[in-house]
Amino acid sequence: MSLLLLRLFFVFLSSIVGYYVAMLLNDFIDPKAGLSGALIGCVGSLILIFVEIKMRRFSVRNLSAAVFGLIFGFFMAWMLTLVLKLIPMDAKMFSALQIIFILVFCYLGMVIAMRGKDEFNLIIPYVKFQRQDQTEELIILDTSVIIDGRIADICQTNFIEGMLIVPRFVLRELQQVADSEDPLKRNRGRRGLDILNKIQKSEKLDVRINEEDFPEIKEVDAKIVKLAKLLSAKVLTNDFNLNKIAELHKIKVLNINELANTLKPVVLPGEQLVVNITKEGKEHNQGVAYFDDGTMVVVDNARHMIGKNIKVVITSVLQTSAGRMIFANKLDAHRAKR
Numbered sequence: 156m157s158l159l160l161l162r163l164f165f166v167f168l169s170s171i172v173g174y175y176v177a178m179l180l181n182d183f184i185d186p187k188a189g190l191s192g193a194l195i196g197c198v199g200s201l202i203l204i205f206v207e208i209k210m211r212r213f214s215v216r217n218l219s220a221a222v223f224g225l226i227f228g229f230f231m232a233w234m235l236t237l238v239l240k241l242i243p244m245d246a247k248m249f250s251a252l253q254i255i256f257i258l259v260f261c262y263l264g265m266v267i268a269m270r271g272k273d274e275f276n277l278i279i280p281y282v283k284f285q286r287q288d289q290t291e292e293l294i295i296l297d298t299s300v301i302i303d304g305r306i307a308d309i310c311q312t313n314f315i316e317g318m319l320i321v322p323r324f325v326l327r328e329l330q331q332v333a334d335s336e337d338p339l340k341r342n343r344g345r346r347g348l349d350i351l352n353k354i355q356k357s358e359k360l361d362v363r364i365n366e367e368d369f370p371e372i373k374e375v376d377a378k379i380v381k382l383a384k385l386l387s388a389k390v391l392t393n394d395f396n397l398n399k400i401a402e403l404h405k406i407k408v409l410n411i412n413e414l415a416n417t418l419k420p421v422v423l424p425g426e427q428l429v430v431n432i433t434k435e436g437k438e439h440n441q442g443v444a445y446f447d448d449g450t451m452v453v454v455d456n457a458r459h460m461i462g463k464n465i466k467v468v469i470t471s472v473l474q475t476s477a478g479r480m481i482f483a484n485k486l487d488a489h490r491a492k493r
Contacts, residue, residue, distance in 0.1 A: 162204050165204070166201060170194075171196070173197065173199070174189045174193035175189075175192075220269045221268060221269055223264075223268050225268075226264075228260035228261035228264025229260070232259075235260075292317030293320055293386050293388035293389070294317050294318065294391050295322065296391050297379055297392040298325050298329055298375065299392055299397075301347045301350055307357075310360050311359060315409070318361045320363055320388060321364050322379065324375055325375065326364065329344055329347050333345045333347070369381050376400060379401075380404050383404075389407040390409070392408065393412050416479070419448050420446070420448070422472060422481060427486060430444035430452050430454065431462075431463070431464050432454065432457050432465060433461065435458045440457075440458045441453055441454065441455060441457065442454045442456075444467075450479050453480065453483070454482075455483075455485070466485070467486060468485075
């Protein structure tokens with residue numbers, strides 16, 4: 156049953172109930188009372204549906220915190236009224252103070268509970284929006300990893316298991332990039348939206364949009380860290396700064412760039428390879444070649460071999476923050492030195 160049909164059925168049922176209740180109160184004498192009751196039931200149900208639609212973004216975590224605060228506030232008001240009974244006073248004054256205490260403490264309880272909802276997970280486990288018996292890993296995607304696009308191919312290989320979480324604020328940032336006046340940014344944003352659409356359609360992946368937002372936090376990276384702590388989730392990113400911030404907060408980070416560097420083929424000094432010299436190097440008479448993964452190979456005395464495939468011997472491997480660089484000699488020159 157669709158949500159629309161359920162709402163229509165609720166309006167119809169509310170009208171029937173309103174008609175019956177009005178006729179019951181009127182001893183089934185005046186039919187006009189029944190019509191008035193049906194109208195009241197119909198209007199009341201429409202108002203309730205309107206409120207329900209407006210509360211679509213009101214998360215279960217916020218609702219749980221509000222209910223807890225309401226119950227706590229009511230309990231405190233009840234405790235104070237017990238104290239008031241010990242004080243001689245007029246019955247009307249007692250009733251007035253009782254109503255005032257209930258309103259004040261229920262309001263304060265709800266406000267305080269909603270502001271500190273993140274700290275109530277020890278008291279109410281579901282306020283943290285996490286099942287205690289949950290075994291499936293949650294992985295939050297940031298904007299950079301969606302735009303990068305490699306996440307779609309990686310997920311198809313079954314290397315990543317768990318539920319992928321795309322926060323609503325990440326979607327907003329992605330949409331802003333796609334609407335940018337800068338053509339390069341606009342293309343990157345649209346590519347990100349295409350990638351997200353692709354992984355959502357994949358049968359191998361469980362992708363969920365998380366509606367949780369933190370209005371008091373402006374930076375998207377800070378929101379991602381907050382959400383990751385809240386859900387006990389990992390963060391999948393290519394952003395160096397977000398990587399470091401998340402690690403400072405003891406959040407597990409999956410970085411695709413680090414994964415790509417780790418998966419590069421291992422070469423050791425003394426190995427022989429065939430490479431294609433594509434351009435000259437910075438130093439005198441050097442030639443430069445590249446592996447398929449983009450790793451640079453600098454070959455001595457190979458400047459005149461541009462455009463040709465030659466056999467080389469690895470002499471050393473240099474690992475830098477920007478990546479890996481390999482130095483080599485031509486095979487015939489290496490043998491001549493020996």
